Amino acid sequence: MIDLDDIDRHFLRALSRDASLSAGALARQVGINQSVAWRRVKRLRDAGVFAGRRVELDLDALGFTVTVFLGIKLATKGLVSLDDFERAVRAIPEVQIVQHTLGLFDYRLRVVARDLPDFERVLRRRIMTLPGVGNVEANILLSEERLTGPI
Amino acid sequence: MKFMQIDDTDRRILRQLQAAPDALPRDLAERAGVTPATFTRRMEKMREARILRGAREDIHWPALGYAVEVSLRFSLDKTDPRAFDDFIAAARLVPEVIGIQTFLGRVDVRLLVIARDMGHYQSVYRERILTLPHISDIEALVNVATIKSETSVPL
Numbered sequence: 001m002i003d004l005d006d007i008d009r010h011f012l013r014a015l016s017r018d019a020s021l022s023a024g025a026l027a028r029q030v031g032i033n034q035s036v037a038w039r040r041v042k043r044l045r046d047a048g049v050f051a052g053r054r055v056e057l058d059l060d061a062l063g064f065t066v067t068v069f070l071g072i073k074l075a076t077k078g079l080v081s082l083d084d085f086e087r088a089v090r091a092i093p094e095v096q097i098v099q100h101t102l103g104l105f106d107y108r109l110r111v112v113a114r115d116l117p118d119f120e121r122v123l124r125r126r127i128m129t130l131p132g133v134g135n136v137e138a139n140i141l142l143s144e145e146r147l148t149g150p151i
Numbered sequence: 152m153k154f155m156q157i158d159d160t161d162r163r164i165l166r167q168l169q170a171a172p173d174a175l176p177r178d179l180a181e182r183a184g185v186t187p188a189t190f191t192r193r194m195e196k197m198r199e200a201r202i203l204r205g206a207r208e209d210i211h212w213p214a215l216g217y218a219v220e221v222s223l224r225f226s227l228d229k230t231d232p233r234a235f236d237d238f239i240a241a242a243r244l245v246p247e248v249i250g251i252q253t254f255l256g257r258v259d260v261r262l263l264v265i266a267r268d269m270g271h272y273q274s275v276y277r278e279r280i281l282t283l284p285h286i287s288d289i290e291a292l293v294n295v296a297t298i299k300s301e302t303s304v305p306l
């Protein structure tokens with residue numbers, strides 16, 4: 001596990017808001033040399049602190065107005081059915097997130113759709129037909145905020 | 152410029168950008184089948200129209216020592232009109248909460264909570280979560296494995 005000082009934390013917070021910040025821009029924010037800032041960001045990157053860059057799009061403007069979280073309970077269990085399910089579910093383009101969970105549901109899915117009829121199409125044709133799928137609970141996302149977290 | 156109609160060229164560019172946000176502009180242009188000049192111009196237009204809002208780095212919390220990720224689903228006591236506002240305002244102050252979502256459905260609010268280990272999770276849960284206002288029910292889903300995590304949409 002990597003140790004962080006205040007400058008590292010500042011860089012993490014800054015980059016988790018705006019990934020396009022250059023080493024120069026980061027360096028100016030904290031008043032250090034640009035090459036030092038570059039080395040610090042590289043150290044963070046090498047330690048695997050960044051999970052990946054995410055492009056932020058205006059989904060409404062692109063015609064995707066509905067996001068739904070699905071809790072899925074499998075009807076049949078066993079290693080084979082988990083593999084089949086996971087392979088099939090990750091191939092669905094409308095499914096953004098798939099998490100294997102412990103608790104009320106076996107899987108948690110984040111699904112985007114153009115509107116409610118489009119969501120119904122995805123649900124009926126793609127989700128309900130997944131191998132082994134049992135109970136499905138849907139919750140429509142109304143608002144979402146991302147917080148910096150403990151850094 | 153508030154409203155902008157995107158065309159197939161924009162869509163191709165966004166598809167490539169979503170698939171590889173780290174790629175160099177000239178590579179993205181090539182994959183989208185446009186010249187670098189067109190690529191730059193289209194990107195600029197989409198940025199101005201705020202269709203393209205930028206990019207962020209997603210933090211990989213296990214690398215920072217946060218091995219536990221729990222999705223807590225809350226039903227709130229809706230007899231109090233301030234329930235949502237009070238709950239969300241209080242949840243924002245908990246450092247281990249990295250996401251807050253509100254829903255239409257059986258779940259009212261979901262908090263994404265991270266912790267160093269189960270012992271740490273238990274203390275966050277007892278001291279910071281159970282003390283949040285207006286809770287009527289809580290369900291926990293512990294994340295075992297993330298199979299897919301994307302922000303892409305099928306353009």
